[in-house]
Amino acid sequence: MKIVLYFAMIITATVASQAHALDRPNIILVFADDISARELPLYGSSVWSPPTGGNTSDVAFRANTPALDQMANEGCWVETAWASVVCSPSRAMMMTGRYAHRHKWWNNKDKGRYLDAKGKPTVWPLYESSPVLIGHVAQRAGYATYWAGKTQMAGDLRRFGFDQGCFTPGELSDKDNPYTDFKMYEKKVDGTKLLFNSDTDQQIDSYLQHGWYWKPHVRLMKHAGNRNGFQWWPHTLESQAEFGLNTYGPDVELDFIFDFMERQQADGKPFFIYHTSHLGHDAFDWLHPESKSKWPGTPVVHWDGKGYTRDQPSVTGDEGVYDDHGTITSPGIHHHVNYLDYQMWLYRNKLTEMGIADNTVLIFCADNGTSGYGKNSSDRQKGTHVPLIILAPGMTKQGRQDVLVNMSDMLPTIAEMTGGNVPSDYEVNGESLVPFLYTDKSSHREWVYGYNGDDQIIRGDLVMKDGKGKWWDVSTQPDDLISFPEIKDWSEVSEAHRTQRDELLAVLPQFDLHASEHDAPGIELPALAAKPKKQRSRTKNPAGKASKAKVSSGAGERKSLFSDNFDGRELPGDDYTIARSAEGAWTISDGVLYGRQTNDDHGAVIRKHMDFKDIDIEFDFRFNGGTRFNFVLDDQNEKSVHAGHICRVSLTPKRISISDDKNGSMNLEVRKQRQDKNLNADAKASLQTVLAATQASAAVQLDEGKWHHARIQLKGDTLSAFIDGSEITRLKSPGIDHPTKTKFGMTVNGSSIDFDNLNAFLVPR
Template sequence: MKLALSLTIALGTGTLALAAPLEKPNIIMVFADDISARELPVYGSSVWTGPWRNDTSDPQYRAKTPVLDQLASEGCWVTTPWAATVCSPSRAMMMTGRYAHLHKWWDNKLKGKYLDSSGKASVWPLYESSPLQLGHLAQKAGYATYWAGKTQMAGDLTRYGYDEGCFTPGNLEDKDNPYTDFKLEYRKINGERTVVNVDTGKPADTYLQHGWYWFPHVRLMNHPGEKTFSWWPNDEESKKEFGLATYGPDVELDFIFDYMERQHEAKKPFFIYHTTHLGHDGFDWLHPESDSSWPGTPVISWDGEKYTRTEPKVTGDDGIYDTHGTVTEPGMHRHINYLDYQMWLYRQKLEKMGIADNTVIIFCADNGTGGYGKNSPDRQKGVHVPLIIYAPGMTKHGRQDVLVNLSDFFPTIADLTGAEIPANYEQNGESLLPFLFTDKPAHREWVYGYRGYMQLIRGSHVMRDGFGKWWDVSETPADLISFTEITDWDAVSEVHRAERAKLEAVLPKFGVKTNGPNAPGTPDSPEKTKTKKKSKEEKKQKKAKPAADSK
């Protein structure tokens, strides 16, 4: 079956023919965690993030991404993709194609409530607010669907449109893993509720979490021959191999590749939604006293043509471990390097399977980097994420100075798979296919983001951040963020003023005040979340270790 848009696309003054269409393509979407656009070398920022959540221009902390650079050249990279400012609302936007006025996930701490079947006020699951999502679209079009990595979704994970999954670990309430003690839990110490490292029994100055990197918590969904949800390792061989040196991102990719092979053998196209943890901070169980937010990864090296990975070796117990030189030092750049290695593995796998010329690859992230952009409504720190798209037959290559919202992937996946979105199903995205596969010069006029009651919006010339400040974005600064604030509107062009008026007219449609925080028919909660208070993430940033080159 050819792409749904394989003939012509109407564009105001005429029609544009698509480039040679793909056969019904496989789709791999790698959705990284807490990575700002500035962290990828292709974006050319003069500043990036050091190991202690500090701004730096030190080359030793610059990520090296030869494979992503190649993907960006053979495909394209977008200069201004926008998400929401933090994980949950961004993932909701990506999965549903909708802004929070419809799905009600405004912020990590302000998720709309509904009254469940027992009459209890609970977080409104996305499959209730938005019963048609990325996974559902692909399933409707006859695709096999797989979800791997982080979930962060409320309710029943089997209802999000994925046939199978490999989660690390899924939800925090999944506490019964018998295979690893790399987890944190609350205990009462001297009468106070304290986060404790189960591995050592000692208090840990961090937030509640499981181990999703080393010695990980891995939960499978609908794996052949298993219950709906089952812990991995799940057989004698995997139980023998599992241990301290097992790395969660490797496990995810192993299961993804197994699924790809099975579906290819069944002659069925696949949609992979790989929501990796890489980029997200994490407690370092191998070094419990570490001040860095990003635990080291397995050692990898690039020789100009291929990657080599050193097999990890970790020994020890109770918080005292020896990694024998097989684990890198910590840092955001190490996580991005490992993502590049995994993208190389994807490309090698596709070539070996003979389907590289009929597979679309999308690489992006959910919000800005921890310590810099995550949670931030300042300018576009929290919402500016990387985006690289590769699809055989694309007409666009290299740098593309256009605006893209995460919501745009909902209609894009529909067009790629041939799924239909009902005319009466409201969604906020604009399909990227006309831009990617024709000579259409632009994509959309504005992008939108949010953090609770704060709204952010940007066009080609002006941007309004969450604090209500306006910025001139007609030129991009070296650090991608030091825009000029507009305080005198008489001093800017008529184009700037006209765009501001257009953007101001958009905002009321999507805000909390206009639409209410909760599901329709659900009264506002009396204990309404105050999103202006400092979050745990912001408090943690304040306590972060300073570095000599921090700014």
């Protein structure tokens, strides 16, 4: 069935009277970033995220949220609220009340296109695909509207229905900011595009971004005195004098929001606040450039049982060397959630101070699952399950609500609360929460839906179909909120389960338009290059997978150092580190590790930390669209080489190469010569001699889609590479005999290359 909501007066007299029990209520919608429901203690999960991402049950990394708990108990909290799996499509769902079959934002890097005024194919802005946005609804009802925080929207931000705004980076359109050097820049070095920290001018391993936490980029939209355009903040002599290392972006957002609220109260006008906080999103830590954590620390806050106090940040230093004097927390998403709790406490205090708490609706939710756990995942509800807490004076619901809610429901809810007009022939996929919140109605909707490219995810109260095509029994809630029983035999579940399966399958075709209607309707655009599609089902040790050949090491019995067959989980976990630039690049499905390049400027990096000198490593691999991978052996403490690289084996479908990186291409002096375009002929000849002496290669034929078995043996000054039991090439070079190595792992280029059965052995000398 097609869900089209018609907003006229088609509501009962009871609902109408209760919905309008509030006198044109103010509405504050706080949309946090990358926070799974499990990160809030309220949801009772036995597992949450540690500072480096993944899973932990260590209470030291669990958030403390007394203000949100109080808000949930006085209002209500929804057990199963869904967004989409990643930022852009979730924000599109929120702002439009529609799914991707209408707005065409399928994934962050997979958005529908249209022809702009110059005839150029570009991303279809939401105000073009969906001209009735959440801001427009409130504006047309006579509300003053304000948008603060992260934008991440294509097009003109002034066309989204907001009177004013205070934005921290959602794109990279702020390179000219004169007030902060917490930003990054790219430049080519020896033909390779590299990323640099503007604060230190040092190369970094991250994704291109500008600072939104400490010493943030802040741009104001249509602020007083500049009502038609944008301007940088700080914009006054007073604010410029106060701006610096102690300035925290989330504080700036809230200050401008509170100022807007006060001005609207003075004018006697109701307001709608759309606060899209960055809190929860991982970021480069400019104050600690070497940090391996995903989430930089926040200002320190203290809860005394009645309220919060906050330590004034005190940061000193420059050029990457900073001292926070104990005024900033350690890293971790739990501190981000704690700081959101502090801000929600500030919101409630402000509403009380202004005397409007009894006429203001306060909503707290998030856009998708946590980075390193659920973000970008179509597995079960990892990417879609987010927190939702609503405090609406006069509502009939309190505490936990075992109902289903989509973020698409926010637009029709705001429309009904404000009296905003949505044309009767305009398709909206959300359903207003007003009847549920203000009456004795015990349920809200029959199913919730999410999407990730061409993956569709849908669940009811009994069964769920995830983006991998698997079915799950969701009739009970597991302790970790995700370990539902998989349904493999439908005869073993109830008839009600089977009936709901059929109902959900009947819903999906209307939204399944990724292949047939990917872009804006009515125009002809050349198709984008299709990404290789992963197989939907795999079995362990499938036919065609290479068996482990017995290869004599020539050095006696090998002692096992490490073994991983990637069974029983969906992410690599704490045994590995993944570069920030490889967010979402490494996943596990059916016991296979999948690596795909997600950053255009660098391959996807994964490393296992381990101290060793000699080592013998075996693994299975398959080229599945990817073009190349390096297996590197590094010493992170060695400063004479770039990024600690000691030696590597590089594999493409047609060639295997071995490199002594310490004495060769990654040696800092050699790299300097390679990057020098003014080398004379003698120097160039000398450089080529060095490079030739530190490399070896051989041709191979590795078929796409076929499993092969690799063995990489490092002994003394010799590195050897075997494929399917045969030695292909070896290199004897002094740099390989570096006395210490601290990590090994893969760097993948392209999408994707698959791995399994990783084993490492110590080789006796």
